[in-house]
Amino acid sequence: MRHPRRLIWFCHTEQVAANPEQLVQLRDEIGLTTIMPESPICHTSGFRASNDLVARGPFQDWRDRVELWPKAAEGIYPPVAGVIGGFDDAALLKVIDAAVSAGIEVWGHIGLWSYGGDVYPEHALETIDGDALDPDFKRWGIGLCPSRESINGWTADGLEDIARRYELDGFCVDHARYPQPASVSALAACGCSHCKAAGEALGFDVPGLHQSLRDSASALQGVTQDALRQLTATPLPPDQLLDALGVPRQVTDWFRLRSALLANQMRRFRQRIQEVDSSMIFGSDVFAPSISLLGGNDLRGWESATDYITGGSSSGGVVGWATASTNAAFEWSRALAAVSQPGEQEWLEAALQVLGVADLPIPRDMAALEGGRDLPIEALYEREVEELTKQTTGQVPLYPPVSAGGDPERTRRLCRAIVAHGGHGAMMTLSPDQPETLQAIVEGFAEL
Numbered sequence: 001m002r003h004p005r006r007l008i009w010f011c012h013t014e015q016v017a018a019n020p021e022q023l024v025q026l027r028d029e030i031g032l033t034t035i036m037p038e039s040p041i042c043h044t045s046g047f048r049a050s051n052d053l054v055a056r057g058p059f060q061d062w063r064d065r066v067e068l069w070p071k072a073a074e075g076i077y078p079p080v081a082g083v084i085g086g087f088d089d090a091a092l093l094k095v096i097d098a099a100v101s102a103g104i105e106v107w108g109h110i111g112l113w114s115y116g117g118d119v120y121p122e123h124a125l126e127t128i129d130g131d132a133l134d135p136d137f138k139r140w141g142i143g144l145c146p147s148r149e150s151i152n153g154w155t156a157d158g159l160e161d162i163a164r165r166y167e168l169d170g171f172c173v174d175h176a177r178y179p180q181p182a183s184v185s186a187l188a189a190c191g192c193s194h195c196k197a198a199g200e201a202l203g204f205d206v207p208g209l210h211q212s213l214r215d216s217a218s219a220l221q222g223v224t225q226d227a228l229r230q231l232t233a234t235p236l237p238p239d240q241l242l243d244a245l246g247v248p249r250q251v252t253d254w255f256r257l258r259s260a261l262l263a264n265q266m267r268r269f270r271q272r273i274q275e276v277d278s279s280m281i282f283g284s285d286v287f288a289p290s291i292s293l294l295g296g297n298d299l300r301g302w303e304s305a306t307d308y309i310t311g312g313s314s315s316g317g318v319v320g321w322a323t324a325s326t327n328a329a330f331e332w333s334r335a336l337a338a339v340s341q342p343g344e345q346e347w348l349e350a351a352l353q354v355l356g357v358a359d360l361p362i363p364r365d366m367a368a369l370e371g372g373r374d375l376p377i378e379a380l381y382e383r384e385v386e387e388l389t390k391q392t393t394g395q396v397p398l399y400p401p402v403s404a405g406g407d408p409e410r411t412r413r414l415c416r417a418i419v420a421h422g423g424h425g426a427m428m429t430l431s432p433d434q435p436e437t438l439q440a441i442v443e444g445f446a447e448l
C-alpha cells in the first residue's frame with residue numbers, strides 16, 4: 001500500500017509563532033509537510049479550552065497543587081490528559097495561519113496517561129497489589145490510570161471541541177502509553193478496579209493475569225547464578241529464554257490486555273474527531289518496538305486504532321528509541337540483582353537477550369548504560385526501525401522519530417535507516433538555523 005511521505009516537525013508553538021517564516025524556509029529547504037506544535041508551558045499545542053469543558057475538567061485545580069507539582073509556581077501546567085483551561089491560544093492561532101498559508105499540515109497535540117499520577121494520586125496507576133508506583137522509578141513516569149471515564153470521557157469531549165474550533169489536519173497525541181517499561185513498578189500496573197472491570201469486559205481473565213505476573217516475579221527471584229550464566233552463554237530466542245527462566249507465557253497476555261485498554265480509548269478518540277471531519281487523521285508516538293508491547297503500544301493494536309505510527313525522539317530520555325532497550329535492561333538488571341542470587345552483570349546479559357539487542361556492541365557496563373555512554377546509537381536505532389516494519393502489516397504509514405539537533409552524520413544515518421526499512425518519513429526535532437542539519441536531512445531522505 002502506498003502511504004503519504006511526510007516530514008513532520010515536532011516544534012514549539014511559541015518559537016514558531018515568533019518566527020513563522022521558518023515554515024516556508026523548511027518547506028523549501030527540506031520538504032517539510034507537517035508540523036506538530038507543542039507549547040512547553042501547557043503541554044498541548046496551545047489550545048484554549050471551551051468554558052463548559054473547563055467547568056468539568058478533572059485537573060482544573062492544578063495551580064493549588066504546588067506541593068505535588070512545584071512547577072505550578074512558574075505557571076507550567078502538569079503533563080496530564082486532555083486540554084486544561086486557562087491558556088491563551090494567540091500563539092497557536094498565529095502558527096496555524098502561517099502553516100495554512102505555507103501549505104503545511106498542522107497536527108494538534110494533547111497529552112494522555114503516562115505522566116501526572118504524582119500530581120493527581122487519586123487518578124494514578126496502582127500496582128496489582130494496590131500500591132502506588134515506586135518513586136525510585138519516577139524518572140520513567142508516574143502515570144494516570146487509563147480506565148477512568150471521568151478523564152477519558154472529558155478528554156474525548158475536549159478533542160471533539162478543538163477539532164471543531166481549530167483548523168487542524170489531524171492529531172498526534174502524546175503519552176498514549178504506560179510509563180517506560182524500565183519502571184519495574186509500572187510493569188505491574190494498573191491493578192485498580194476500573195482496569196480490572198475494563199479488562200474483563202474485553203474477555204481477559206484479569207485475576208489469572210495478575211497471578212501470572214506474581215508467578216513471573218517468583219520464578220525470576222529463584223533463578224541461580226550458575227543457571228543464569230549457563231542459559232545466557234549461548235543466546236536463545238527471547239521466548240525460549242523466558243521459558244527456561246520459568247516465566248509463564250500467559251504473562252504476555254497481561255501486556256496485551258494493558259495495550260488493548262489504551263488502544264480502545266484511542267479508537268474512541270479517533271472516532272470522535274472523525275465525526276467532526278472524516279479527513280482528520282489521528283495517531284500518537286509509540287515506544288520503540290523492542291519495548292512497545294511492554295509499554296502499552298502493541299503495534300498491531302495501534303495499527304487498527306490509529307492512522308499512522310510515529311515516535312517521540314531517536315535517543316535519550318524516556319521515549320528515545322535507540323536507548324529504549326538499554327534503559328530497560330539497566331533498570332531490570334539492577335532490580336533483579338537486588339532480589340535474587342545472580343548479579344547485575346548476569347541479569348544484564350539476559351535482559352539484552354530478551355530485548356533482542358544482545359548481538360549489538362553494547363557495553364556490558366551498568367554505569368555506561370545508566371549514563372547512555374558508548375552506546376552504538378545508530379545500530380540500536382536501525383534495529384528498532386527494522387523491528388517496526390517487522391511488527392506491523394503495512395496498514396498505516398510509519399514515521400519514526402529523528403532528533404536532528406546533534407551530529408549531522410548521525411542524522412543522515414538515522415534518516416537512511418528509515419528509508420532502508422520502508423518507513424514513510426519522520427517526526428523530527430530540529431533547529432532551522434543549523435544548515436548542516438538541514439543538509440543531512442535532505443541527503444538522508446534523498447531516496448524516500
Ligand SMILES: [Zn+2]
Nearest residue numbers: 145190192195
Ligand atoms: Zn486503573
